Amino acid sequence: MRSIKMRSLVASAAAALSISGVAAVVSPTPAYAIAVPPCDSHVDYWTDVLLTIFRKQTGEAGAPTRLTRAAAMMYLAMYDTDISLGTPGTPYIAKVAKTDNATYIPTSNFDAAATTALHNAFPSFDLSGYQSTAAKSCFNGEPGPDGFSSQLGLTAAQNVINARANDGSNNTTAYSPQSNVAGQWRPTEGKAAVSPNWGSVKPFGIGTSTQFRPPLPGGFSSMSALLTSKAYADQVNEVKAAGSATATPDQRTADQTTAAYFWANDVDGTYKPPGQLLKITQEYSKANPGSNRIKLFALLSMAMADSAIAAWDAKFDTIIDLWRPDSAIEESQSDNNALTTPSPAWTPLSADAAGNHFSPPFPAYISGHATFAGAWAGVMKRYYGTDAATFTATTEDIHASGVTRTFTSFSAAAQEDALSRLWLGVHYRWDADYGLSTGDSVANYVFGNRLR
Missing domain, CATH: 1.20.144 (Vanadium-containing Chloroperoxidase; domain 1)
Incomplete structure (x- = not known):
């Protein structure tokens, strides 16, 4: 430019x-x-x-x-x-x-x-x-x-x-949740599924929405095998402790609570999760412009848009539309797993402006936040030729007003962004892990094959 x-x-x-x-x-x-x-x-x-x-x-x-x-x-x-x-x-x-x-x-x-x-x-x-x-x-x-x-x-x-034009973004076909099937996502707080058909939207840079589809949660091939496994119980029990609205300091540290809210930006009035990453990019690239800032934003936005498509494909277009932790914890009597115990009153840390606790209205696996973060870090470290970068980020989340956090690498920021969803009580650890890897795979492809 x-x-x-x-x-x-x-x-x-x-x-x-x-x-x-x-x-x-x-x-x-x-x-x-x-x-x-x-x-x-x-x-x-x-x-x-x-x-x-x-x-x-x-x-x-x-x-x-x-x-x-x-x-x-x-x-x-x-x-x-x-x-x-x-x-x-x-x-x-x-x-x-x-x-x-x-x-x-x-x-x-x-x-x-x-x-x-x-x-x-x-x-x-x-x-x-x-x-x-x-x-x-x-x-x-x-x-x-x-x-x-x-x-x-x-x-x-x-x-x-x-x-x-005709990229599938206007598909309004209604989603019918399988609320009577243990493990399958069901609306929380009565909210209908958001963007349930987005996995079929035409990508910007990758070949198809399924090109980097992650394995099913935990690598299991069926819902019954997933729910009855120790791996699933470990996932549920971890978020049950660390993501609870009433978690004690030995379950979730004060810094993890701060990080959970810092990366949230889920409520109206904020620049939303993609906006936070764009804002960080804007501020970092002002001081470190590289060769062409317009190209940086073009690559980054393309990777993030395709990460959304890949994440929503994993959420809605596989045989497991995984329920959110609040459903898993409240209804664990139906999972046939002796290692989980139902807690009907459990609520996640995530809260709106009025303090009402909630989960975003779409399946858990994989995490959109984590996928965006993986794509963001993936483009940034490739564009700048290094992952080592010291920067201070800001937030617009209402529960973290005025908070800043400093990182020494793009990957460190992305990792914290991904894990913040576990501490917020709205995702399992594998949502974060596979979201990060999916986003990085999208970034690697976009950076290596587009706008060259």
Whole structure:
């Protein structure tokens, strides 16, 4: 990506701005538009916009599946725009041809690419005005999209949109949980399954959704063999102790409790789990830009989007849609395992803003958090050529306000992210372990085969 000096937003959206000595008035943002974040660079500006949109999403619209898809579309549109503007590299879809005698302003094209992709992914949000806001307020006063000046970005984004048409993301076929079968997932807190068909969505970078499908939990080939095993009992009893809302310090340390909430970001109003990883990437790559930050975000978002598809395939599209720990612990009288004991009053540490304990509305195996973390660390260590990296991360979880945590490697952060779900009481250890390995496998493939 070209290095273009940015300047900060110095007035509100309704204030008059001086652009190249000419007074201009920016219209008030539309009713459903998001607030304009501070402007540092193209990728930072649009990452801030993207995370603001993430915070606004609720229910199915805020599922990590849909958020990672949107992120990949935006960053890949920006990446192909960068390649079309002249940065050396292999495009994701295609290099857009320039028109003779046309002027192509980089800022306008990045602006157009991001806005077009986001409008497609979030059609209910009015993003009109963000092209001019970005170009005029953030990017040295260069003019906004005008004719061919933004055509590369518009076309690059439309290419990505066309590639995602009929990708299966709009499949609303209802999921019928087998709530009468021990071990199979059943809704907790009465919430229906979220994104139950996502395992059939067309991937961005890997070949198929099943390409890196993990083995069934514990390697067992049937639910009966799984439930009656010592390995299963060990998994259940571990989370029963370490993930309980009432766990004692010898069962879950104070630091593990902090980490559990730090990585959660499960409630509305946060940037959600994918957003936290994008924010960490944004902050780390500002100080350590590497060769091309747009390419980094393109690879990362592609791997995370495909990790969501792989994780949801494992959750919903195998013979075992594993129940959450709260169901396993409350109903263990039905597992025919003498090593587990039912505790009907047990609740996980995980809680919403009102303090109500809950589990996310989809099967346990594998962990989405862990799969995203594995993909994130996998891309980061390959992009930077080392796993050794010292950085401090932040969170938006309501139970960890103001908390920061410092790590000395990408893998260490990913490992803690994965295990945090055990301490939160919503996953078993094998959900975390196989999630990490699945995410890393996706990252390895994407990094080695895409955008080369």
